[in-house]
Amino acid sequence: MHQKIEEKMIDYLENLAQCGRTANDGVTRRLYDVFWCDAQQMLTTLCKNAGLDVCHDKVGNLFGRRQGSNPLAKSILSGSHLDTVIDGGKLDGIYGVISALIAIEMLYLEYGQPDKTIELIAFAEEESSRFDYGFWGSKSFLELADLREVSALVDDEGISFLEAMEFALKGLDDIGNRSYKEYAAFIEVHIEQGQILEKSQKRIGVVEQIVGLVCYEFLLKGVSNHAGTTRMDERADAMLTYAEIVVSVTAYAKKEGFVLTFGKIKCTPNSSNIIAGEVFATIDMRAPNTQKLAEYAQHVEKIIYTLSKNNNTTATIHKWLNQAAQKFDTTLIETLTLICEKKQIPYKKMPSSAGHDSQIIAPYIPTAMIFVPSIKGISHSPKEATHIKDLVVGVEVLMELLYELAYK
Amino acid sequence: MHQKIEEKMIDYLENLAQCGRTANDGVTRRLYDVFWCDAQQMLTTLCKNAGLDVCHDKVGNLFGRRQGSNPLAKSILSGSHLDTVIDGGKLDGIYGVISALIAIEMLYLEYGQPDKTIELIAFAEEESSRFDYGFWGSKSFLELADLREVSALVDDEGISFLEAMEFALKGLDDIGNRSYKEYAAFIEVHIEQGQILEKSQKRIGVVEQIVGLVCYEFLLKGVSNHAGTTRMDERADAMLTYAEIVVSVTAYAKKEGFVLTFGKIKCTPNSSNIIAGEVFATIDMRAPNTQKLAEYAQHVEKIIYTLSKNNNTTATIHKWLNQAAQKFDTTLIETLTLICEKKQIPYKKMPSSAGHDSQIIAPYIPTAMIFVPSIKGISHSPKEATHIKDLVVGVEVLMELLYELAYK
Numbered sequence A, B: 001m002h003q004k005i006e007e008k009m010i011d012y013l014e015n016l017a018q019c020g021r022t023a024n025d026g027v028t029r030r031l032y033d034v035f036w037c038d039a040q041q042m043l044t045t046l047c048k049n050a051g052l053d054v055c056h057d058k059v060g061n062l063f064g065r066r067q068g069s070n071p072l073a074k075s076i077l078s079g080s081h082l083d084t085v086i087d088g089g090k091l092d093g094i095y096g097v098i099s100a101l102i103a104i105e106m107l108y109l110e111y112g113q114p115d116k117t118i119e120l121i122a123f124a125e126e127e128s129s130r131f132d133y134g135f136w137g138s139k140s141f142l143e144l145a146d147l148r149e150v151s152a153l154v155d156d157e158g159i160s161f162l163e164a165m166e167f168a169l170k171g172l173d174d175i176g177n178r179s180y181k182e183y184a185a186f187i188e189v190h191i192e193q194g195q196i197l198e199k200s201q202k203r204i205g206v207v208e209q210i211v212g213l214v215c216y217e218f219l220l221k222g223v224s225n226h227a228g229t230t231r232m233d234e235r236a237d238a239m240l241t242y243a244e245i246v247v248s249v250t251a252y253a254k255k256e257g258f259v260l261t262f263g264k265i266k267c268t269p270n271s272s273n274i275i276a277g278e279v280f281a282t283i284d285m286r287a288p289n290t291q292k293l294a295e296y297a298q299h300v301e302k303i304i305y306t307l308s309k310n311n312n313t314t315a316t317i318h319k320w321l322n323q324a325a326q327k328f329d330t331t332l333i334e335t336l337t338l339i340c341e342k343k344q345i346p347y348k349k350m351p352s353s354a355g356h357d358s359q360i361i362a363p364y365i366p367t368a369m370i371f372v373p374s375i376k377g378i379s380h381s382p383k384e385a386t387h388i389k390d391l392v393v394g395v396e397v398l399m400e401l402l403y404e405l406a407y408k
Helices: A002-017 A034-049 A094-111 A136-141 A161-169 A238-256 A290-310 A330-342 A357-361 A388-407 B002-017 B034-049 B094-111 B136-141 B161-169 B238-256 B290-310 B330-342 B357-361 B388-407
Strands: A053-056 A062-066 A075-081 A118-123 A183-191 A204-210 A212-221 A259-261 A265-268 A278-287 A314-323 A347-352 A367-372 B053-056 B062-066 B075-081 B118-123 B183-191 B204-210 B212-221 B259-261 B265-268 B278-287 B314-323 B347-352 B367-372
Touching: A002 A034, A002 A094, A002 A388, A034 A053, A034 A062, A034 A094, A034 A118, A034 A161, A062 A094, A075 A094, A075 A388, A094 A118, A094 A183, A094 A388, A118 A136, A136 A357, A183 A357, A183 A388, A204 A330, A204 A357, A204 A388, A212 A238, A212 A290, A238 A259, A238 A265, A238 A278, A238 A290, A238 B238, A265 B265, A278 A290, A290 A314, A330 A347, A330 A367, A330 A388, A347 A367, A357 A367, A367 A388, B002 B034, B002 B094, B002 B388, B034 B053, B034 B062, B034 B094, B034 B118, B034 B161, B062 B094, B075 B094, B075 B388, B094 B118, B094 B183, B094 B388, B118 B136, B136 B357, B183 B357, B183 B388, B204 B330, B204 B357, B204 B388, B212 B238, B212 B290, B238 B259, B238 B265, B238 B278, B238 B290, B278 B290, B290 B314, B330 B347, B330 B367, B330 B388, B347 B367, B357 B367, B367 B388
Parallel strands: A075 A118, A075 A183, A183 A367, A204 A347, B075 B118, B075 B183, B183 B367, B204 B347
Antiparallel strands: A053 A062, A062 A118, A204 A367, A212 A278, A212 A314, A259 A278, A265 A278, B053 B062, B062 B118, B204 B367, B212 B278, B212 B314, B259 B278, B265 B278
């Protein structure tokens, strides 16, 4: 069976990686773009070949259903997201979707029809790599998002969210009704995207919680002026302020032991011989303790304001995401640890420092997450990789859990 | 006469500011774009109304000629550039062109035909705001540039230099032959773009030299990775390296007393939840002493390499411009100071920290530059401004010099 899972895994991953492959051998598959549409089609075909009933909800979340024999029981849901970051890898998100597909297939081959319905889900969007909105798929599934929230959003090319959505969904003729209330459990398999498992030589991570996340956008305003004729002591240089903030805030994060990233910047006018008049930038900061994270965030804001003032520049700060840490279902966590022990798979209970659809689902459906190791911890990069044996173990653990939940 | 110059100045400046006016009330008029074409047409009309013979050379430098009575004498040339930076002001470049036009007009009204031919020039390009090439106008005029150098260049929209050039020049039907060898002197009037004149309460700057200029592009390579799961001590963050370089190099420039600017940055993948894999950026550094500047540049390179290495990132540095300081013609400088003294205009001999067409011309034609004060030193910005009385004084000094050179 191990061999069969491995073959399917390689085959399915390769097929999906074609949907948005980049020049760097990475994948860029953003919400509602043509590659996203390709992936929808590919996944629909794979699900149908596996004998699943496929439908989409009205935002393009894909469901692949293996009907159970007990019509009264709630269903079991497993999957992850279909989209990727810009020039991301071949595993983030889609590995969890493919794991669910293979697990459902293999369980059927082994044990026939389940008692409870098992369903695969491919969330339309999680990464916010096209529009300034994340978890669109899982939030829509839970009826937490609606079109009014996204109607003003446009992507980098000026295409509006609604235009993009209409373009992508117009070809879908299998719209079905799905309510999150139909489900008894949600399980997401995912690559770790860090080095905890690799360094501790474990093959499975049983995720106990997702860390808290605070996201900032901030705008520094100085005075754009001539690079030659403006004396150093007469400048209001937004770029210098930015650089001082990066250095100072990063040192603070290292001292306090939380992770923090300055990943995005836009400088105006962005010309080599003009002093930066404006710098727009972002901060992404995460910590397991929600209360501590709030304290860190407050201090970071203080640093930004202080350094801006010292450089004759001004700062406007917008905290656009403030997400508390989210714990997962203790019964499911317990079941997963028992499975790993029974199968003698080296595992580790751990937090996730990355955000996942699971954290959105967890307050509404009992939820668990299974991690497999990432080689060198690299993710959100074309170099993202996991040993094939570990990808297979992830599916095997998922199969055991689905068996416990849907067949017993 | 003062009143007449003022009226013409306001009128002409306003007309030209319409060619590329931006939402911020600035001007964006880049080489060979539609606004550049508008400005060519506008200037041609103004020159013809003033009785000048207009022609263009094959790159679009515009010449407006007032024929002198002595066919054997070399001509006197005055002007500046037609293009602007992105969202620049209404004076940089075009003020020097308009000053030449008004001076030639007023001299003719006052004294009739000159002995020597006086000619206005509007250089096609100086700012390198569209393509990575500066001084295209003056270098082409001197036969220092040719099409092979620019044939590979494309602008931000992917339009090639040659396409853009063909688009802009196809309508011009007045191509003439001009050789730099025909000219006995070149005088450029320009706004100071700094605060030296304003702070010392002078109205005219007699420019003695242009400072040396070194321009770098550099690329920092780290590893793009997940913002949540990558521990701070495991990162190779190109943005952190960049920030440390900005802070350290800026401190060095302040200590040594030269000007240095980090004006342009491009981060890849530039996503808020991904550690920066690459940062591409620029440095613009200037100093009056060519030898000193070379030493500063060497030290800056050392800082870049050292900090890159400390952060597990790598640096590739490209010094794309290395321009020695350029002195102007001592006889012309002397004549200008005598004019200011005679007319009792408060003036100052000074260096220019900005680059100008004059520095390209100076090795080939005896050259002088006249500065007028910039309010608060602001330039390369929609807020760029000079008091109208000072704009007029600039023209009056130019008229005196042209009179000395072409009428006596």
